[in-house]
Amino acid sequence: MKNFIFVIALISFNVFSLCSNDRILVAKELVTLDDLYQDANAVYIKGNKFHSIGSKEDLIKKFPNIPVDHLYKDSVIVPGFIEHHVTSTASCNNNEF
Amino acid sequence: MNSEIVAIDDWNVPHKKSDGVRNRKDYLERLLKTERNMKDDAEPLVSWGFHHYFHGELTRQDLDLISKDRPILIIHRSFHEFIMNSRALSLFNITEDDLNHLSKEEKKFASLEEGHFSERGLIAVMPKVMKYLAAPQRLITGLQITENYFQENGITLIANPGSMYNPSIQKVKNYVFGDEDTPFKSLFIPSALYMLEHTDISNLLKTTEDHLSWGEGKVGFLPKHIKLFTDGAMYSQNMVLRDGYLDGHQGAWLMENDIFREAFKLYWDAGYQIHVHQNGDSGLDRLLDVLDENMKRNPREDHRTTVVHFGYSAFDQIDRMKKLGVIVSANPYYVSVLSDLYSREGVGYERSQQMVRLGDVDRAKIILSLHSDMPMAPASPLVLMHAAINRINYAHEVAGPNQRISALTALKGVTLNSAYVLGIENDYGSISPGKYANLTVLSDNPLSIDPLKIDKINVEATIVEGRPFK
Numbered sequence: 011m012k013n014f015i016f017v018i019a020l021i022s023f024n025v026f027s028l029c030s031n032d033r034i035l036v037a038k039e040l041v042t043l044d045d046l047y048q049d050a051n052a053v054y055i056k057g058n059k060f061h062s063i064g065s066k067e068d069l070i071k072k073f074p075n076i077p078v079d080h081l082y083k084d085s086v087i088v089p090g091f092i093e094h095h096v097t098s099t100a101s102c103n104n105n106e107f
Numbered sequence: 108m109n110s111e112i113v114a115i116d117d118w119n120v121p122h123k124k125s126d127g128v129r130n131r132k133d134y135l136e137r138l139l140k141t142e143r144n145m146k147d148d149a150e151p152l153v154s155w156g157f158h159h160y161f162h163g164e165l166t167r168q169d170l171d172l173i174s175k176d177r178p179i180l181i182i183h184r185s186f187h188e189f190i191m192n193s194r195a196l197s198l199f200n201i202t203e204d205d206l207n208h209l210s211k212e213e214k215k216f217a218s219l220e221e222g223h224f225s226e227r228g229l230i231a232v233m234p235k236v237m238k239y240l241a242a243p244q245r246l247i248t249g250l251q252i253t254e255n256y257f258q259e260n261g262i263t264l265i266a267n268p269g270s271m272y273n274p275s276i277q278k279v280k281n282y283v284f285g286d287e288d289t290p291f292k293s294l295f296i297p298s299a300l301y302m303l304e305h306t307d308i309s310n311l312l313k314t315t316e317d318h319l320s321w322g323e324g325k326v327g328f329l330p331k332h333i334k335l336f337t338d339g340a341m342y343s344q345n346m347v348l349r350d351g352y353l354d355g356h357q358g359a360w361l362m363e364n365d366i367f368r369e370a371f372k373l374y375w376d377a378g379y380q381i382h383v384h385q386n387g388d389s390g391l392d393r394l395l396d397v398l399d400e401n402m403k404r405n406p407r408e409d410h411r412t413t414v415v416h417f418g419y420s421a422f423d424q425i426d427r428m429k430k431l432g433v434i435v436s437a438n439p440y441y442v443s444v445l446s447d448l449y450s451r452e453g454v455g456y457e458r459s460q461q462m463v464r465l466g467d468v469d470r471a472k473i474i475l476s477l478h479s480d481m482p483m484a485p486a487s488p489l490v491l492m493h494a495a496i497n498r499i500n501y502a503h504e505v506a507g508p509n510q511r512i513s514a515l516t517a518l519k520g521v522t523l524n525s526a527y528v529l530g531i532e533n534d535y536g537s538i539s540p541g542k543y544a545n546l547t548v549l550s551d552n553p554l555s556i557d558p559l560k561i562d563k564i565n566v567e568a569t570i571v572e573g574r575p576f577k
Contacts, residue, residue: 031544031573039552042538043523055544058572063538085567086552088518089537090263090545091488092525095415095436095478097186098253098267098280098293 032056033079034069037087053087113137114156114184116444118485120256125156129501131163135173142174151178151195151239155482158184158342160452165190167222180236185342185483188225189236196222199235206231216359226339226359230304241276250283253481258290258576260487261547261566265291266529268382268415269298269334272305272314277321285324290569290576292325294529296332296382299370300362308369312377329529333374334382334415336361338390341418341441342483344453346387348419352453358387368397375401380411380530382436386418395424398431413528416441416480417463419454425467434474436528437463437520439495440484446498446506459506465495466510475512476528477520488521492553493562495520514554514561546570 036052042063052066054073062069070078112118112125113134128134134157142152152174157165170179170192178195182188191199196219206217209231217228224232239245257265270277277295284293297318299311306314318328339345339359347358361384362370374381383394391414398412410432417437428435442463450459468475477491484491495517498506505511512520526536534543550565568577 035546035570037548040538041518041552041554043519044537044539047538050538053538053544053546055570055573058544058574060538060540060542060544062540082548082567086549087538087546088549088553089522089547090535090569090571091261091521091547092264092266092529092535093257093262093479093481093486093488093521094266094476094525094528095268095438096257096265096481096486097269098250098265098284 030057033077034066034073035079035081035087036066036083038082038084039086041086041088043089110153110155110182111141112156113141113154115158115161118156120252129161131161134162135169139173142177142179145177148177151180151198153180153182153240155182155186156184157181157190160344160448165223167192167196167220170195170222183225183343185340185345187229187340187343187345188223189229189232190224191222193222199232199239201232201235205235225343226345226361237273237276241273241279243279246276246279247283250280254283254289254291257486258569259566260485260489261549261569262486262488263291263545263547263569263571264294264535265486266294266296266329268296268332269300269336269384270295272298272301274321281321281323281326285322285326287324289325290571292571293322293327294531295322295326295328296334297328298334298336299374300334300336303366303370308366308373311370311373315374331377331379332382332530333379334384335367335370335374336384337367337393338385338387341386341416341438341445344449346418347389348387348454348458349389349392349421350458353455354453356453358389364393367393371397372401375407375410376405378407380413382413382415382528384415386416388419388421388424391417391420391424395427395431395433398433399427402431411528411530415478417465417468419458419462420464422461422464422467425464425471425473428468429471429473434476434524434528435465435468436476436478437465437468437495438480438484439463439465439477439491439498440479442498442506442510443494443500445500447500447502447504450506461507461510463495464507464510465512465516466507469512469516474524474527475516475520476524477517478525487562488547489553489564489566490562491521492517493558496558496561514558518553544570544573 034054040050047063050063052069054062116127118125178198179192180195181190213227216225302314338347345359385391412433415436446459450456479486500506523536526532548568
């Protein structure tokens, strides 16, 4: 019985991990715009926030159970663009100053 | 993005590509061709992008020559001018009665005879035109195209300072942008100009606060932010300039001085961050004068009063801006598309080479950010960066080389400092522990690539609060 619970728990954990976005994202270059993290090339995303930033090796060592995502290993990652002034209805050619 | 684009610059929007036309002959030919290609004879032709300095004067009579039967509505590039043919005027039921309440000065901006309405004259007829333009299905289609366009350009969060005072239009925006699958969060800021069309100044604060309950899901209103207006539109040459225009025409004020001052004081004392639309150096003087008075009367720290658009300014204003603690939200695309033309028409070389003087702003260590004011510029942060870094205009020259900014300043202008303008820099704008996991994935590094190639960088994906979008 104990084993059964353990297996179920393990499966649940893995399913949970697959469903969550938690991962260490690796980039060719990571432009953080944060002076504390100038030479990083990886970021650990936990839930909807940044958890840690550093070199790929350091993050993997620190968080060995977190999946590593290499999808953008040849790309440059910058902070998400913020367009703080659009006129959304005018953009579909209605009007708004 | 829901109408026919016939503009001075090229537009690549999803499922639609439009090459720029920059003279009257090409413009009218394109309009005629568009009209002839429309399948439904009764469907109105709505076209955005017209610019009188490139395409010449356009009147109701010109449009009647294209079609007497089909309603035609031309929306000026600036969105501050509408031109209609006779059939459109009757479709929208626009008559002299709509203009009777205007003052003598305001009437100069509304001509039924020419089918032309601008600035305050346009606001008078706007509700009737909006009934068609903002019909739910039309609006939904347009917003859905816009949503994809924003994501494809790497945008992970948008704001809309100066949104319309119209709950039913807001509901449509919530419907399209509010759901979980929208690849960005939307933050709206109310406009005092629009609210004052419906309420008087004694109710203004209450009406502003009422907006806070208007958002749904991923759409919200920013508390304690307001948009005010000084002078008119850049694309229409309605900005108000200290030394006037070469051809003697006058600019226009969007808010009368006494109302602007009263509204500014009201929001200032209530602790708001005030975003002020400005395009001419006289418009900027008006803002700085009022800010100065209020700082002396009721000093505030970290007020972040924001100069919005920042078209024409004078060098002597920079020092004053710094001392008063304003920040700048600039549209650098003005330089790309207008600095050459305005060097020859209306404003003149010296002033136009120095338009959007971001180099001076950066040297004064004033916080600066970049925006598109889409559709005044493509909502592409890379295009905006390219414009601010290179300042290359339609004459293929660098306009005011001293006003170029570095790639790093430009990148901050579309990320960290863009967050700062909205007061959300503790949660967004950089890759820092504890901030929301918003990222833009690029093919090249904008800080090290040849600056002339920045607008050619590919956006490969975005990640919004940890969730990838492609």
